[in-house]
Amino acid sequence: MYTIFITGTAGSGKSTLASAFSDWLRSQEQSTLLVNLDPAALEIPYEADIDIREMVDYERIMTTRKLGPNAALIATIREVVRHIEELADEVNSHNVDFVIVDTPGQLELFAFRKEGRILTKYIGVGGKVMFFLLDPMFCAVTRNFVASMFLASSIYLTFQLPMIQVLNKIDAVPRKYIDRIERWSESIDSLIVDIENSSKRLLMHLSREIAEAVHSIVSSIPIIPVSSINMEGFQELHGMLTRIISEGEMELR
Ligand SMILES: Nc1nc2c(ncn2[C@@H]2O[C@H](COP(=O)(O)OP(=O)(O)O)[C@@H](O)[C@H]2O)c(=O)[nH]1
Ligand SMILES: [Mg+2]
Numbered sequence: 001m002y003t004i005f006i007t008g009t010a011g012s013g014k015s016t017l018a019s020a021f022s023d024w025l026r027s028q029e030q031s032t033l034l035v036n037l038d039p040a041a042l043e044i045p046y047e048a049d050i051d052i053r054e055m056v057d058y059e060r061i062m063t064t065r066k067l068g069p070n071a072a073l074i075a076t077i078r079e080v081v082r083h084i085e086e087l088a089d090e091v092n093s094h095n096v097d098f099v100i101v102d103t104p105g106q107l108e109l110f111a112f113r114k115e116g117r118i119l120t121k122y123i124g125v126g127g128k129v130m131f132f133l134l135d136p137m138f139c140a141v142t143r144n145f146v147a148s149m150f151l152a153s154s155i156y157l158t159f160q161l162p163m164i165q166v167l168n169k170i171d172a173v174p175r176k177y178i179d180r181i182e183r184w185s186e187s188i189d190s191l192i193v194d195i196e197n198s199s200k201r202l203l204m205h206l207s208r209e210i211a212e213a214v215h216s217i218v219s220s221i222p223i224i225p226v227s228s229i230n231m232e233g234f235q236e237l238h239g240m241l242t243r244i245i246s247e248g249e250m251e252l253r
Helices: 014-027 058-064 069-082 084-092 107-111 114-122 142-159 175-186 188-198 201-218 234-252
Strands: 002-007 032-036 098-102 128-134 163-167 223-225
Touching: 002 014, 002 107, 002 234, 014 032, 014 098, 014 128, 014 234, 058 069, 069 084, 069 107, 069 114, 084 114, 107 114, 107 142, 114 142, 128 142, 128 234, 142 163, 142 175, 142 188, 142 201, 163 175, 163 234, 175 188, 175 223, 188 201, 223 234
Parallel strands: 002 098, 002 128, 032 098, 128 163, 163 223
Antiparallel strands: none
16 A cells, blocks of 8 residues: 655646546556545545545634634644544555645745644555646746755755656646756756846845755656646656655665
8 A cells, every 4th residue: 555645836736636646557457545634625526535624624613713724724633633543544444555735825824833734644555655736837037947956955955755746737828837857856056047037136046045944855756747637648657656665664764
């Protein structure tokens, strides 16, 4: 049993990927368990096998405790973590090939609070991999690419799990965006040339310094372009996943 945690900024396509990749894996004779960890999701594009909305009631926490939407989200995820053993037992008792965990819409709720680390620690037995979603519309601009690298590296350092950057929604952007993002992630020199040509002076200095600081971390994390709409790239994503998992197992030996 392997567990995939899908992270990314709000709207990057986590829930859609969870659904589509699970369908794809099932079409390849792999069994999956879909877990929704987003307490505030109104609609999700799949039928969750385990759904934390059945454990906690975000709306109720908001009204009974008189909290705003963000404070209520934090309170809700804390409540989930209070029942972590129950949740983990429920997930871990299933014997499936892949557990796919869809994380809260707001990245910071999961990535920058201790609750996220507790959840990734307890949920799943066996190999764990984190997917970090990149939106190519956003990342094709130099300073956004730098911001995204910064985010990816901080998530990598926070969770310390093997990670794949999934460049999602490739059906929705011109191919040259994808090529550009791949070129930047492979070569810091090419990124710096483009930063210098495109940014205002102050921004350029900042972007360059951040890029230089994080590029070596992020360039070691594979990037796989995919589309959750037409499933392009899923074969490659699965290939990378199995490679990372088997490398992890080699290390344990
Ligand atoms: N064209 C296209 N749209 C996508 C893709 N993946 C997600 N979307 C759209 O992006 C929006 C946000 O997706 P969602 O999965 O809800 O994002 P989440 O907040 O990260 O869970 C939705 O309108 C999706 O239909 C994709 O691969 N291609
Ligand atoms: Mg979602």
